[in-house]
Amino acid sequence: MSLVSRLRGLRPRPPAQRGAWDVETIRRGRLSLVLAIVLGLAGLPLILLYSMLVLSSFADRMLSGPDIFEARYSLDNWRLLFEGRLAPASGQTYTTRDILMIIANTFIVALGVTVVVVFVSVLAGYAFSRMRFWGRTRLMEFLILLHAFPGVALIIAVYAVYVWSLRFVPRDWFVPYTVLYTVLARAALEIPMSIWLMKGFFDKIPWEVEWSALVDGASRFTVWRKIMLPLVRPGIAALAIFAFLAGWEDLIYVHVFLYPHVKTLATYIEEVLGTGTETAYLPVVAAAGTLYLIPTIVFFVATQRLLLQALSGGVKA
Amino acid sequence: MVEVRLERVSKRFGRVVAVNEVSLVFEDGRFTVLLGPSGSGKSTLLYLIAGIYKPTSGRIFFGDRDVTELPPKERNVGLVFQNYALYPHMTVYDNIAFPLRLRGVPEPEIDSRVQEVAKLLRIEELLDRYPGQLSGGQQQRVALARALVKRPAVLLLDEPLSNLDALLRLSIRAELRKLQQSLGITAIHVTHDQAEAMSMADKIVVIDRGRVQQVGPPEEVYERPRNLFVATFIGSPPSNTLPGSVESDGGYPVVRVAGSTYRPGEEEARVVEEAGLDRVVVAFRPEHARLLEAPPDEGFDGLSLEGEVYLVEPLGKENIVTLTVAGLPVKTVTPPEQRPGPGEKLYIAVPRPRVMLFDPDTGLNLWSLAEQLAAARRPD
Numbered sequence: 001m002s003l004v005s006r007l008r009g010l011r012p013r014p015p016a017q018r019g020a021w022d023v024e025t026i027r028r029g030r031l032s033l034v035l036a037i038v039l040g041l042a043g044l045p046l047i048l049l050y051s052m053l054v055l056s057s058f059a060d061r062m063l064s065g066p067d068i069f070e071a072r073y074s075l076d077n078w079r080l081l082f083e084g085r086l087a088p089a090s091g092q093t094y095t096t097r098d099i100l101m102i103i104a105n106t107f108i109v110a111l112g113v114t115v116v117v118v119f120v121s122v123l124a125g126y127a128f129s130r131m132r133f134w135g136r137t138r139l140m141e142f143l144i145l146l147h148a149f150p151g152v153a154l155i156i157a158v159y160a161v162y163v164w165s166l167r168f169v170p171r172d173w174f175v176p177y178t179v180l181y182t183v184l185a186r187a188a189l190e191i192p193m194s195i196w197l198m199k200g201f202f203d204k205i206p207w208e209v210e211w212s213a214l215v216d217g218a219s220r221f222t223v224w225r226k227i228m229l230p231l232v233r234p235g236i237a238a239l240a241i242f243a244f245l246a247g248w249e250d251l252i253y254v255h256v257f258l259y260p261h262v263k264t265l266a267t268y269i270e271e272v273l274g275t276g277t278e279t280a281y282l283p284v285v286a287a288a289g290t291l292y293l294i295p296t297i298v299f300f301v302a303t304q305r306l307l308l309q310a311l312s313g314g315v316k317a
Numbered sequence: 318m319v320e321v322r323l324e325r326v327s328k329r330f331g332r333v334v335a336v337n338e339v340s341l342v343f344e345d346g347r348f349t350v351l352l353g354p355s356g357s358g359k360s361t362l363l364y365l366i367a368g369i370y371k372p373t374s375g376r377i378f379f380g381d382r383d384v385t386e387l388p389p390k391e392r393n394v395g396l397v398f399q400n401y402a403l404y405p406h407m408t409v410y411d412n413i414a415f416p417l418r419l420r421g422v423p424e425p426e427i428d429s430r431v432q433e434v435a436k437l438l439r440i441e442e443l444l445d446r447y448p449g450q451l452s453g454g455q456q457q458r459v460a461l462a463r464a465l466v467k468r469p470a471v472l473l474l475d476e477p478l479s480n481l482d483a484l485l486r487l488s489i490r491a492e493l494r495k496l497q498q499s500l501g502i503t504a505i506h507v508t509h510d511q512a513e514a515m516s517m518a519d520k521i522v523v524i525d526r527g528r529v530q531q532v533g534p535p536e537e538v539y540e541r542p543r544n545l546f547v548a549t550f551i552g553s554p555p556s557n558t559l560p561g562s563v564e565s566d567g568g569y570p571v572v573r574v575a576g577s578t579y580r581p582g583e584e585e586a587r588v589v590e591e592a593g594l595d596r597v598v599v600a601f602r603p604e605h606a607r608l609l610e611a612p613p614d615e616g617f618d619g620l621s622l623e624g625e626v627y628l629v630e631p632l633g634k635e636n637i638v639t640l641t642v643a644g645l646p647v648k649t650v651t652p653p654e655q656r657p658g659p660g661e662k663l664y665i666a667v668p669r670p671r672v673m674l675f676d677p678d679t680g681l682n683l684w685s686l687a688e689q690l691a692a693a694r695r696p697d
């Protein structure tokens with residue numbers, strides 16, 4: 001087998017059979033190569049910038065290009081970050097912040113959103129896929145419409161409801177209530193699309209599989225738990241990841257409802273950049289930014305295949 | 318183990334009537350085959366019996382028990398779906414064990430029963446695999462195993478052998494029949510394969526467009542089709558049909574068909590007169606016609622036609638000869654040594670007991686028409 005044909009993924013055949021090549025395979029092979037190059041080029045600036053950010057978090061200055069060779073690297077920034085000391089260079093007031101608390105807050109919001117989104121979408125997705133009820137198609141269309149609204153456009157109304165609802169909340173419960181409110185509001189933004197995604201996954205399961213379990217002696221609930229749920233697990237995983245990232249990254253809702261009494265990574269970085277740019281030691285901020293990015297990077301690298309599956313509409317049964 | 322009885326069962330899907338006023342008895346411990354073209358409502362009928370669908374009207378009984386409103390789990394049926402419907406996330410072993418686990422059968426017994434049925438269907442080596450890693454035929458056998466393992470009172474089979482190769486099909490067919498008999502299960506089996514139907518069935522139910530066309534033992538359905546649909550649906554190649562007109566020969570009705578005259582039997586002649594038919598459809602099976610070089614003797618009692626050979630298909634153990642008779646195609650089956658050439662003029666002879674006459678309007682065989690007339694007369 002020659003190197004060239006191996007590179008192209010082709011098996012050598014006698015020249016007489018040239019006409020019998022699997023034409024489509026070759027075209028597709030070339031097409032995906034071209035696509036990969038184009039996407040790679042388009043993504044290059046992004047990848048470079050993020051690499052700079054990550055590198056800066058270990059450096060003694062903000063890196064901007066060739067200076068990556070001059071900088072000295074250490075874990076100092078990360079140590080400072082976890083000590084909550086943002087501006088050590090200024091020598092003046094240290095604004096110490098409890099970064100662990102902030103990370104915990106971010107986790108609480110992100111996990112809360114995940115739980116709510118997954119719970120609602122799995123149940124609603126099943127209902128939309130498997131049950132006939134009045135107004136089903138209308139409701140499905142309405143969900144798309146809801147999804148089309150950007151969260152920012154809704155914020156005033158959501159805020160109005162928030163302010164109105166505060167009247168009923170005892171003073172002691174204020175903080176937990178605001179967290180709950182944020183989680184629910186943020187989850188609500190994700191839910192329409194998630195329901196559609198989940199419905200798609202349930203749709204892929206043939207009715208006969210469900211019936212078969214019924215005939216085998218299962219109740220409808222057992223069928224749901226033992227057959228349907230395991231089969232849509234990839235869907236649930238994808239959904240959970242999207243929801244977690246949405247909750248983790250959210251700035252607007254967290255800022256409106258939780259700032260400043262409960263801070264998350266997003267509002268924390270915003271605060272540092274917004275108020276203390278002169279005094280802040282930027283490499284530490286870079287470390288905070290990297291921390292903020294970690295879940296995204298981890299999830300996308302770890303679950304590429306799963307996400308592709310989810311986006312192309314589900315699992316093969 | 319139980320008799321299944323349908324009483325005027327109908328099932329509609331919106332405007333589609335999938336099953337239409339079906340009344341049937343599936344005898345206890347018998348093997349009944351449902352035969353019908355695609356979309357005739359066979360699967361729907363099985364699903365009604367299994368309890369997956371509720372009938373729009375009518376009642377279903379298992380023995381004396383009215384199961385019309387019971388969910389599938391309370392009916393103790395085994396069902397093999399047309400598309401197998403295995404659980405993709407479970408191994409073959411777990412698939413087969415699933416119904417037993419749901420019933421809380423202890424694990425050691427589950428294991429022995431799974432092994433037993435796996436051996437029977439020759440899938441022992443596949444137990445660790447997932448359904449996605451099996452061929453169509455293997456999946457079918459797993460589905461069959463899963464249905465059998467729970468020892469159901471009623472076994473419903475929706476074309477369970479369609480994906481097996483000819484040899485395996487023959488052997489599984491025989492195994493299945495033996496097993497069904499030894500366990501005394503009431504089996505209802507859907508198939509397109511007529512040979513399968515003929516060889517396996519105690520009783521055949523022919524169904525078309527949601528209606529039962531004929532019920533009877535295989536020979537009867539073959540020999541005495543109740544109507545034109547059954548006559549042309551059962552048999553391969555299907556029955557020949559020719560239009561005929563009724564004339565009078567000195568007061569006795571005779572049929573002019575494709576340039577010849579056929580003198581019906583007295584019974585049939587009586588029905589023709591009673592029903593006042595002026596047209597009939599003449600039908601006969603290809604395997605019942607003989608091809609002759611010369612017209613049959615004077616004494617020949619039956620239908621004789623003159624035709625020209627159009628096409629000869631040699632099948633090895635027999636030939637299928639297509640002739641044109643007065644412009645209409647007629648198929649006959651001849652022994653391998655009789656192999657006429659195209660264009661040859663030949664005579665087709667069908668003995669009287671093999672000639673079937675039908676009423677063109679209702680499609681009924683004349684004997685069946687006579688029954689209906691008698692039934693219509695009875696009330697007054």
Ligand SMILES: Nc1ncnc2c1ncn2[C@@H]1O[C@H](COP(=O)(O)OP(=O)(O)OP(=O)(O)O)[C@@H](O)[C@H]1O
Nearest residue numbers: 330333334335353354355356357358359360361362
């Ligand atoms: N869920 C459904 N909704 C609407 N129509 C249906 C449904 N199920 C079946 N039908 C219709 O009912 C009729 C009978 O269908 P059924 O599946 O019982 O046919 P079948 O005899 O099993 O055919 P095949 O041999 O192709 O499997 C068909 O016309 C079909 O289109």
Ligand SMILES: [Mg+2]
Nearest residue numbers: 359360399475
């Ligand atoms: Mg069917």
